[in-house]
Amino acid sequence: MTTNPDADAACFWNSPMTRAWATEHARVDALFAGVLERALEAAAPRLGERVIDIGCGSGTSVLALAERVGAEGQVLGLDLARESIAVAQRRLTAAGHRQARAEVGDAASYPLPAGGFDLLFSRFGVMFFPDPVAAFRHLHAALRPGGRLCATAFQAPTANPWTSAPAAALRPLLPPQPPAQSDAPGQFGWARAGRPAEILEGAGFREVRVTPQELGFRLGPDAATAARTAMTFGAVARALFEADAATRATAQMALETFFAGHQGPDGVVMPAAIWIVTAQA
Numbered sequence: 001m002t003t004n005p006d007a008d009a010a011c012f013w014n015s016p017m018t019r020a021w022a023t024e025h026a027r028v029d030a031l032f033a034g035v036l037e038r039a040l041e042a043a044a045p046r047l048g049e050r051v052i053d054i055g056c057g058s059g060t061s062v063l064a065l066a067e068r069v070g071a072e073g074q075v076l077g078l079d080l081a082r083e084s085i086a087v088a089q090r091r092l093t094a095a096g097h098r099q100a101r102a103e104v105g106d107a108a109s110y111p112l113p114a115g116g117f118d119l120l121f122s123r124f125g126v127m128f129f130p131d132p133v134a135a136f137r138h139l140h141a142a143l144r145p146g147g148r149l150c151a152t153a154f155q156a157p158t159a160n161p162w163t164s165a166p167a168a169a170l171r172p173l174l175p176p177q178p179p180a181q182s183d184a185p186g187q188f189g190w191a192r193a194g195r196p197a198e199i200l201e202g203a204g205f206r207e208v209r210v211t212p213q214e215l216g217f218r219l220g221p222d223a224a225t226a227a228r229t230a231m232t233f234g235a236v237a238r239a240l241f242e243a244d245a246a247t248r249a250t251a252q253m254a255l256e257t258f259f260a261g262h263q264g265p266d267g268v269v270m271p272a273a274i275w276i277v278t279a280q281a
């Protein structure tokens with residue numbers, strides 16, 4: 001690890017531990033499809049608007065935004081992960097969306113024209129900045145007066161059994177994990193209800209609204225697929241990353257048993273809780 005938190009973040013998001021966000025993006029998109037739908041509804045992008053997609057990953061939301069703003073609009077997807085951006089660029093080219101581009105860059109410091117955008121959008125890309133107020137001050141400066149933000153973030157782990165419950169089921173098999181720190185950058189960095197407003201108001205935004213939404217995340221059609229999904233992204237994947245083959249095989253079996261208890265007529269669907277955060281420039 002370096003002493004520069006930004007460099008650490010870039011290393012982390014370009015490491016094998018997070019590569020599945022690029023290589024398995026179809027699985028992520030299936031899991032988070034309902035989130036994107038609700039976020040787009042709240043953001044209400046209009047024809048001709050100019051949008052930044054913060055932490056755009058492999059570009060699913062960039063594609064959706066490009067369709068909504070149309071040929072006269074503009075979408076800039078930013079992400080630290082080179083492989084995710086390469087996937088996003090291929091998908092944009094295939095879709096023929098000349099109004100959208102995806103660039104490797106740190107959204108906290110990427111050069112942006114002052115007042116050049118109408119909307120900051122993100123699906124789960126806002127909770128990772130080491131200095132979030134500074135990052136959002138930079139992004140705020142890129143919004144025109146009257147511009148807006150719409151981003152999704154996770155509520156607390158206890159409200160998200162889709163990820164916390166399988167991690168808890170594996171706890172006896174794994175070395176102790178460091179306790180999660182409230183407000184620390186990461187998957188649950190915006191989980192405390194007051195946290196988004198602290199950051200965004202500190203960065204110059206007004207009228208911050210944090211709206212709770214509950215969803216069901218479908219981890220797969222059956223317990224074996226759900227186990228593989230859990231082992232690919234999030235808390236379980238991180239906890240198992242350095243595990244040996246035998247531990248991984250035991251974990252897969254334990255997860256299959258766990259998810260079998262959550263199998264229903266629509267597959268393995270588990271509760272998830274997010275915030276939809278909106279704010280004005």
Ligand SMILES: C[S@@+](CC[C@H](N)C(=O)[O-])C[C@H]1O[C@@H](n2cnc3c(N)ncnc32)[C@H](O)[C@@H]1O
Pocket residue numbers: 009013021028032054055056057058061078079080081084105106107108122123124125126128129
């Ligand atoms: C949880 S993933 C979400 C990806 C995508 N928005 C989606 O919903 O599939 C978080 C993304 O934020 C990106 N990210 C983290 N810190 C970033 C930063 N400072 N600037 C740009 N992207 C960042 C990561 O590389 C990762 O792709």
